[in-house]
Amino acid sequence: MNAGDTAWVLVSTALVMLMTPGLAFFYGGMVRRKNVLSVLMQCFFILCLVSVLWVVYGYSLAFAPGTGFWGGLSWSMLNGVGLDPYNDYSATIPHQAFMIFQAMFAVITPALIIGAFAERMKFSSFVVFIVLWLTFVYAPICHWVWGMGGFLRNIGALDFAGGTVVHINAGIAALVTALMIGPRKNADKHIPSPHNLPFVALGTALLWFGWFGFNAGSALAANGLAANAFVVTNVAAAAAGLSWAFIEWFRNGKPTLFGVASGAVAGLVAITPAAGFVNVSGALIIGLLVSVFCYLAAAVIKPKLGYDDALDAFGVHCIGGIWGALATGLFATKLVNAAGNDGFFYGNPAQFMIQVKAVAVTLIYSTIVTFILFKVVDLVMGMRVTIKEEDVGLDLTQHHERAYTMLE
Amino acid sequence: MKMIIAIIQPGKLDDVRDELYKAEVNLMTVSEVLGHGRQKGVTEIYRGAKEMGNLLRKVRLEIAVNDNFVETTVKAIIRGAKTGETGDGKIFILPLEQSIRIRTEERGSISIG
Numbered sequence: 280m281n282a283g284d285t286a287w288v289l290v291s292t293a294l295v296m297l298m299t300p301g302l303a304f305f306y307g308g309m310v311r312r313k314n315v316l317s318v319l320m321q322c323f324f325i326l327c328l329v330s331v332l333w334v335v336y337g338y339s340l341a342f343a344p345g346t347g348f349w350g351g352l353s354w355s356m357l358n359g360v361g362l363d364p365y366n367d368y369s370a371t372i373p374h375q376a377f378m379i380f381q382a383m384f385a386v387i388t389p390a391l392i393i394g395a396f397a398e399r400m401k402f403s404s405f406v407v408f409i410v411l412w413l414t415f416v417y418a419p420i421c422h423w424v425w426g427m428g429g430f431l432r433n434i435g436a437l438d439f440a441g442g443t444v445v446h447i448n449a450g451i452a453a454l455v456t457a458l459m460i461g462p463r464k465n466a467d468k469h470i471p472s473p474h475n476l477p478f479v480a481l482g483t484a485l486l487w488f489g490w491f492g493f494n495a496g497s498a499l500a501a502n503g504l505a506a507n508a509f510v511v512t513n514v515a516a517a518a519a520g521l522s523w524a525f526i527e528w529f530r531n532g533k534p535t536l537f538g539v540a541s542g543a544v545a546g547l548v549a550i551t552p553a554a555g556f557v558n559v560s561g562a563l564i565i566g567l568l569v570s571v572f573c574y575l576a577a578a579v580i581k582p583k584l585g586y587d588d589a590l591d592a593f594g595v596h597c598i599g600g601i602w603g604a605l606a607t608g609l610f611a612t613k614l615v616n617a618a619g620n621d622g623f624f625y626g627n628p629a630q631f632m633i634q635v636k637a638v639a640v641t642l643i644y645s646t647i648v649t650f651i652l653f654k655v656v657d658l659v660m661g662m663r664v665t666i667k668e669e670d671v672g673l674d675l676t677q678h679h680e681r682a683y684t685m686l687e
Numbered sequence: 688m689k690m691i692i693a694i695i696q697p698g699k700l701d702d703v704r705d706e707l708y709k710a711e712v713n714l715m716t717v718s719e720v721l722g723h724g725r726q727k728g729v730t731e732i733y734r735g736a737k738e739m740g741n742l743l744r745k746v747r748l749e750i751a752v753n754d755n756f757v758e759t760t761v762k763a764i765i766r767g768a769k770t771g772e773t774g775d776g777k778i779f780i781l782p783l784e785q786s787i788r789i790r791t792e793e794r795g796s797i798s799i800g
Binding site: 313464465671680681 | 696697698699701702705719721729730731732733742743744772
């Protein structure tokens with residue numbers, strides 16, 4: 280047990296917790312006024328819901344030493360998850376510190392998907408869908424990548440802080456849900472403008488801040504590796520914010536705040552799997568290029584194909600996550616992390632293929648199971664609000680509240 | 688000259704504007720207002736305190752037209768705003784005494800279009 284490590288992981292947990300409210304404002308600013316509370320509510324509700332599910336059975340499914348598929352229920356109600364370290368995950372911090380750190384990852388992952396189906400999902404169906412998704416999509420994939428006996432962990436896939444588990448997983452689920460629930464009314468005619476860009480900027484700031492816990496905390500120790508992850512996280516976010524702005528400058532004549540914010544988040548997504556394996560030059564390339572891919576997905580491909588991924592959860596998290604996971608296979612080096620591996624540019628092309636495999640498995644599994652879960656909930660309860668409810672807005676129709684008054 | 692004032696559902700603004708442009712009515716003033724007609728308004732609940740009959744968000748269009756455009760404009764608004772349910776809104780037509788284009792100081796019919 281190490282006091283410094285424990286302190287750092289507990290602080291990191293609090294940082295990651297703040298990312299979900301940060302995401303709420305990031306997304307909330309992008310929707311119309313009549314739906315801002317619904318997005319905030321979905322994020323905060325997930326924070327409460329998943330926090331409870333995680334200690335009841337979620338952590339056990341994801342991390343208990345079960346089969347290669349998932350962990351089983353032997354650690355449900357945190358049975359046996361005590362205050363002593365569990366050496367297979369983290370030898371220097373209490374097992375419960377590791378558990379609560381992981382809880383915050385389980386919270387933010389389903390919250391990321393909200394961006395795709397924002398402004399049109401029925402709240403009751405949303406709650407059921409999130410419970411099922413956490414159980415049957417997040418927990419298994421988390422187990423494969425990080426759990427004892429997980430098969431992606433065993434083939435040597437590198438995912439430092441959750442590029443596959445969190446971002447690709449949530450990102451592809453976002454695309455599936457966006458396609459299945461259908462576009463918002465009139466989205467083909469004109470895309471609604473974000474109602475509060477200052478909220479988007481605030482949300483970006485909170486996400487960036489929290490991401491230091493997400494990535495540097497994933498070292499699970501207060502050491503050099505954590506410092507490396509901290510530095511490359513900042514470098515990639517900054518580089519991606521710049522490159523998104525320059526793409527806009529070049530293409531539209533003016534850089535936008537929304538663009539810098541989107542770029543920074545894309546950079547944070549992309550560096551997530553790589554943070555503990557790449558050095559600063561790797562992080563610069565990852566950050567500069569991720570905005571190119573995400574910009575193409577969100578601003579060029581999406582309008583052409585016509586799917587309504589309302590807040591670009593797929594365009595940023597899936598595309599950025601895939602780039603990050605593959606880039607880890609290109610730029611990883613044992614000079615940063617001896618427990619990792621060398622990537623393509625450091626003489627180990629095989630690592631790239633392992634990364635491709637991990638990405639493919641995540642994409643395929645998440646797509647299929649998300650599809651099934653969505654279909655089931657849709658058939659039983661109906662996923663979408665009525666046209667009239669969509670017109671009035673989800674704040675009033677789903678929650679009987681409104682965010683802004685016009686008259687006192 | 689007439690002043691047409693239409694109160695419509697906020698969600699119908701896009702449809703109404705589309706119909707107006709198709710009917711070659713391009714000039715309008717749009718504002719956001721609160722109100723309700725036969726609808727009961729909406730229920731809001733804050734920490735358990737229930738407020739019934741709160742005012743609904745509506746959109747108000749003001750369109751000044753020459754007499755030969757009145758029917759076209761009214762029909763376009765109806766095509767865009769009608770769902771057949773309570774709350775679709777109202778159209779009011781008022782006589783318009785004068786219209787002046789500030790830039791040129793033109794008066795009357797010519798200044799409207």
